[in-house]
Amino acid sequence: MKLHRRDFLKASGGLIVSFSLRAQGPLQGSPPLNQLDSWIAIAADGSITAYSGKEELGQGISTAQQQLVAEELSVPFNRVKLIYCDTALTPDQAHTSGSQSHPANFNTDNLAQAGATAREALFRMASQKLGVPVDRLTASNGVISNGSQQVTYGELVQGKKFSLVLDPKAKRKSPSEWTVLGKPIPRPDLPDLVTGKFEFVHNVRLPDMLHGRVVRPPFLDATVSSVDESSVAGMPGLVKVVVKKNFVGVVAEKPWQAIQAAAKLKVTWNPGPPLPDQATFHDSLRKLPARDTLMVDSGDVEQKLSGAATVVKATYLHPYQMHGSMGSSCAVADVRDDKATIYSATQAVWYQKNTSAMILGLKPENVHVIFRRGSGCYGVNGADTVTYDAAILSQAVGRPVRVQLTRKDEMAFENYGPAYVIDQRAALDSSGNITTWDHESWSPGLGNRPGTNRPGNIITGSLLGFPPADFAPQSAGPAPARVNNNSNGVPSYLAAVTGVVQSGRVRTHAVESRFFTGPLRSPARLQNTFAHESFMDELAAKVKADPVEYRLRHLRDARLKEVLSAAAKTATWETRPSPKSGNRKTGIATGRGAASVLYEGNNGYTALVAEIEVNQDTGKIVVKRMVAASDVGPISNPDGLRNQVEGGALQGLSRCLGEEVTWDTAKVTSVDWRTYHSLPLGFEVPKIDAVLINRTEGEVMGAGETSITLVAAAIGNAIFDATGARIRQVPFTAERIKAALAARA
């Protein structure tokens, strides 16, 4: 098997390492990835079932996977049944995350190669059966024929296994031949979704099922002092109070009974240590013991900075943000004796199987995890933790238990997307070109995805007494010979990645967080790109260059340049420096901003232009238009891609305008939609133009995290263009914008 990007991740910067690191191959018991039968089965009646370890979270990947198999096997879209993420049936493909599903299953491994291997096998079988050479045969609608004779897939396979190893030489169909893949096939789940027929994990109902409710600590890191079970004695429907170390929950016959019992249960807690002051939080990160990484170092950065005519410096701040799933997380578990069946919206069923076995004290082979869709997660939301909740409560009562978190419990104990402090310095020569770029970041982390063996990386595992992954401060080793820009810590403009600037350094400092952290859509890449693409704009402004032209001047990668140029062209970008001349300093001012990046250093070219209005009296921003260009290789489903680009752009807007986790001395205080500020469905939604470059000859890349990565920078740059005020702290609240306006020279 060929080496994947994720095998190289160890060298990448800071916390990002474990976000997508896969230390070993598939877990024991998983259908082997190199066997055709792990991926595709053809029944005697010719019906085709495909198995995948990449699940539908709402991103449209199941539609694309169904298209892929239909295409390779030359059958109509709806002839393929797709089963994904069930530990009894499907291969272990680790997490569905990191924009990895497309690269993993649509290039030359896994599901795509299974499709090609199956097609060639079917042609060989047909050739034998009909006595006709393979090159005289064609396939259509599940039938192989030479014009006069024909045989169906069902007749060829006869419901048997293929018993073949995936053939790395089996030829995928060329995009020029595609009739199903590459087309805007509508999502097959929509009719059930819009009519309430679709079964989310929230709707799993098992016979004899009870309802659980957890009682989380009222303060961060509080521990149980005592639980007074008599406080709920005799409550209607109450089945059991469950206490295990700091895990507390109740089980009742009906949901409302469980809710009432949990509210009434008297638990005395020992408070945890006080939380750091949020007002000075970002600066405090610089002083904590850190695990340091040197991502890139040309060795001459200080020398170039000290000898430069012009040095520009800026510091960018990003808050903790949350996944904030629309529906609070839910799971259903049936744990009896030594066996467990678990319905979960986890992004990694096989890892959930392993870690659920750990918390339950069962053998992994006796735990069966079945994915059911949850509310959109955008990373590690509460899906894994509530799965442990349901499993523990079910084990305690020996009956199936459903648990859904409260809004507050979802939001107060998430694995947040981490905060960042980023210092940038650059030197410019007499023609305004960048001669060196120095980037240094600090970011807090705690826990992460549970992975194969760390249930303590999330709240329920931690309450049950499992420790999170160790944090050990460590000084940086030498920069690796080959740059890994998975975290986008390295600015695009360095020659070490996609640019022309020979000199540069990137240092990261991972420090310990009091809050759990984990991957949130575009983890680290969004924060780093906000800092890089804002700073690039500051440099362009310093030398009075047009921000797009200045970027192009410092880029080497042709595809990155093309995607930026395409966005600028569609936006009819006016070439001139920022800020826009002639804008008044009061009232409404208009402006535009651009940003671009190669996501993860190799997983999606993307550029964004935003056009905005700033009300300089109120600090309110209205975004009028966003042009998002993307080049992610051959497009599997243009409408699905467009949906991801549009959603990413607006989710990025919500994150950059309002979203920020807040806390007081003891607890998180952003615990509902009044205190955590998301944009609603109805607001003055910008016009969004998704410019899709269909690079049919290239490798398939990820598309789910491209546009979102650029929004904060593009909006910040547009604010500067409109007003001359630079905003360097996300979210761009009206107060911060007014402060930046007041600070204008």
Next chain:
Amino acid sequence: MAIILKVNGRSYPLDLDPTTPLLYALSDDLQLNGPKFGCGLGQCGACTVIVKGQAVRSCVTTVKSVEGYDITTLEGLGTPERPHPIQQAFIDEQAAQCGFCLNGVIMTAKAFLDKNPKATEAEIQQAMSGVLCRCFTNVRMLRAIAQYGKATAR
């Protein structure tokens, strides 16, 4: 205590604590998948049902307070085979990602547009300002709502 709920044209006598939020009666006792728990605080719209033509947040509405009224859930509009025009509009526009918010979006929009068929774009935005879609499928959803609005106004 016996409470009689009239849901999607049928009457259901249920033995319920009268303070039970309607949402739990619908999703647990009647096993309906449409109305969903999003926040339990009336802030997101996921649990919306229509009562007397009004969009009602079932997570903060007791069963007692709607006893005897006609309650319509997402299931009461149409089926996958015969979707209601507003459901069809969402299919036509491919207006979903995870789909968890669809119940709140569709039921809120329907209640609003049925009463305000000539609503402007700005009025629709205002009507949908208390509803969340965290996948941010806003562009497509607002387009689907406008499509239904146009059809209703004709």
